[in-house]
Amino acid sequence: MSTNGKPRIAFFDFTGCEGCQLTVIDALQTYPELLDVVEIVEFREAMSEQAEAYDIAFVEGSCCRESDETRLHDIRERSVYVVALGACAHLGGVNAIRNRLDMDETRHYVYGDYAEWYESYEPRAIADVIDVDTAVPGCPIDRDEFVNMVKLFLQGRLPQPPDYPLCIECKLRENVCVYLRGQVCLGPITRAGCKAVCCEYGIGCEGCRGLISNPQIEPMRRVLAEHGMTEADMQTKLSLFLTNQLSALVLEEEAARV
Numbered sequence: 001m002s003t004n005g006k007p008r009i010a011f012f013d014f015t016g017c018e019g020c021q022l023t024v025i026d027a028l029q030t031y032p033e034l035l036d037v038v039e040i041v042e043f044r045e046a047m048s049e050q051a052e053a054y055d056i057a058f059v060e061g062s063c064c065r066e067s068d069e070t071r072l073h074d075i076r077e078r079s080v081y082v083v084a085l086g087a088c089a090h091l092g093g094v095n096a097i098r099n100r101l102d103m104d105e106t107r108h109y110v111y112g113d114y115a116e117w118y119e120s121y122e123p124r125a126i127a128d129v130i131d132v133d134t135a136v137p138g139c140p141i142d143r144d145e146f147v148n149m150v151k152l153f154l155q156g157r158l159p160q161p162p163d164y165p166l167c168i169e170c171k172l173r174e175n176v177c178v179y180l181r182g183q184v185c186l187g188p189i190t191r192a193g194c195k196a197v198c199c200e201y202g203i204g205c206e207g208c209r210g211l212i213s214n215p216q217i218e219p220m221r222r223v224l225a226e227h228g229m230t231e232a233d234m235q236t237k238l239s240l241f242l243t244n245q246l247s248a249l250v251l252e253e254e255a256a257r258v
Ligand code: SF4
Pocket: 015, 016, 017, 018, 019, 020, 021, 060, 061, 085, 086, 087, 088, 089, 093, 094, 138, 139, 140, 141
């Protein structure tokens, strides 16, 4: 706690577009009363002050190089709770698409003759490097979910995002399923909590909140194929946000077969 008795909150960024931090700033403009009950002690995007210790550290962005690990461990040691903020930190995010490609070729494609100058490795979720207490999923995060999570922390609870399929939330909101409009959607395997915002606007879900526990991947693939997706289309769709989670599932299945 800070000297005024308020929990000390900090925000950190790794590899990402900073859209989740912008959503936090937007949320604070909508809910300024939150600033009456917490003390923001570090937030590079919004202030220059820094602090030594934090009650809740929100970390945006994926870990994309070895030196990020040192900084993540340092944040972990100084924080009571660490929260992954957004898909990049929670899943590896869109950055992890490059894990499907040859890393050296990708580095040379991006940096050309200067590839050796830049440190980079396979993008990963921050939970692959440090212990993480919970996540605010999404790309970007849902600002109401962020505010609700902070409120739960203030009540002494450890908030967790929902772990049921987006389709449930979508049906409760009485949306017309996009499959009935000839589109495809990853709602059956994606974690709910975004108010099914894409589907509400008639666009299929891309899976930015990550997989639910025990996702039914093969039935999902069959449904996508029945709706005209080729294997290559499926690879593209499933890898936008889910590359690392799907790779981990394959490894788990292989381990179970041994
Ligand atoms: S999760 Fe999306 S909005 Fe947030 S930092 Fe990553 S790319 Fe940007």
